[in-house]
Amino acid sequence: MRIVTWNVNSLNARLGRVERWLQTFEPDVLCLQETKLADDAFPALTFEALGYETFHHGQGQWNGVAILSRVGIENPIGGFGDGGNPDPDARIAWATCGGVRVASCYVPNGRSLDHEHYQYKLRWLDRLAADLDGQCTPADDVVVCGDFNIAPDDRDVYDPAKFATETHASAAEREKIQTLLDWGLVDVFREHHDDGGLYSWWDYRGGNFHKKLGMRIDLLLTTRSVADRVAVTLVDRNERKGPKDDPPSDHAPVLIDGTR
DNA sequence: ATGGTCGTTTGACGA
Numbered sequence: 001m002r003i004v005t006w007n008v009n010s011l012n013a014r015l016g017r018v019e020r021w022l023q024t025f026e027p028d029v030l031c032l033q034e035t036k037l038a039d040d041a042f043p044a045l046t047f048e049a050l051g052y053e054t055f056h057h058g059q060g061q062w063n064g065v066a067i068l069s070r071v072g073i074e075n076p077i078g079g080f081g082d083g084g085n086p087d088p089d090a091r092i093a094w095a096t097c098g099g100v101r102v103a104s105c106y107v108p109n110g111r112s113l114d115h116e117h118y119q120y121k122l123r124w125l126d127r128l129a130a131d132l133d134g135q136c137t138p139a140d141d142v143v144v145c146g147d148f149n150i151a152p153d154d155r156d157v158y159d160p161a162k163f164a165t166e167t168h169a170s171a172a173e174r175e176k177i178q179t180l181l182d183w184g185l186v187d188v189f190r191e192h193h194d195d196g197g198l199y200s201w202w203d204y205r206g207g208n209f210h211k212k213l214g215m216r217i218d219l220l221l222t223t224r225s226v227a228d229r230v231a232v233t234l235v236d237r238n239e240r241k242g243p244k245d246d247p248p249s250d251h252a253p254v255l256i257d258g259t260r
Numbered sequence: 261a262t263g264g265t266c267g268t269t270t271g272a273c274g275a
Binding site: 009010012013034036060061062109111149159162203204205206207208213247249250 | 268269
């Protein structure tokens with residue numbers, strides 16, 4: 001299975017790129033974040049023509065997540081599947097694809113450590129962990145992926161000192177990732193690459209991409225059974241490049257691939 | 261080490 005996560009920062013703005021990327025890489029499952037579309041504006045037919053079933057959970061203007069699959073989509077859920085109050089933001093979609101329970105997540109940014117949105121982010125991650133535990137066991141084939149807006153450790157940021165007072169690298173956020181790992185998920189890209197400087201997001205401003213100033217915040221967290229079958233993990237940095245008339249997302253796709 | 265950039269939109273705001 002080849003499974004990919006990609007924050008596209010508007011699917012309208014990125015549709016041509018996504019179509020070309022699907023044809024080049026032929027993933028079995030593609031999880032998208034920040035589609036910024038309402039459900040009735042999601043281009044399902046475009047993806048169907050390329051051989052993909054889709055499930056989109058959107059709200060318009062902001063947020064929006066999707067799962068594209070050419071190995072089936074079963075039991076889709078838009079939002080948390082815990083039966084609690086609906087999240088007003090469209091930030092998570094679940095579906096079972098080829099026997100793997102998949103979540104496409106767009107974790108709240110947090111904005112700043114003293115902002116209410118940061119508390120929302122921490123609570124959102126608690127709810128994700130509970131939702132995961134309610135739907136799956138660590139013995140299942142599970143992939144929880146997406147834009148976590150968290151760099152799991154200091155190798156994943158270009159300047160740890162700078163981020164000591166900012167979101168994305170705080171101890172509280174990293175503890176939420178650790179909770180998911182303790183439950184039984186594996187940061188499978190990190191399992192394959194020890195080096196720092198391997199990022200998935202670069203700020204549009206200041207030429208940060210070309211200066212190699214980024215963060216690894218797009219993660220594929222898988223159960224052990226999935227991680228043991230993964231042979232290749234990569235970030236498609238080339239997709240972060242491109243001309244002004246066909247600009248890239250500020251995130252690159254992150255891919256895992258393995259046997260079966 | 262910061263922002264000077266994007267995308268939503270047509271004035272800011274979010275990332």
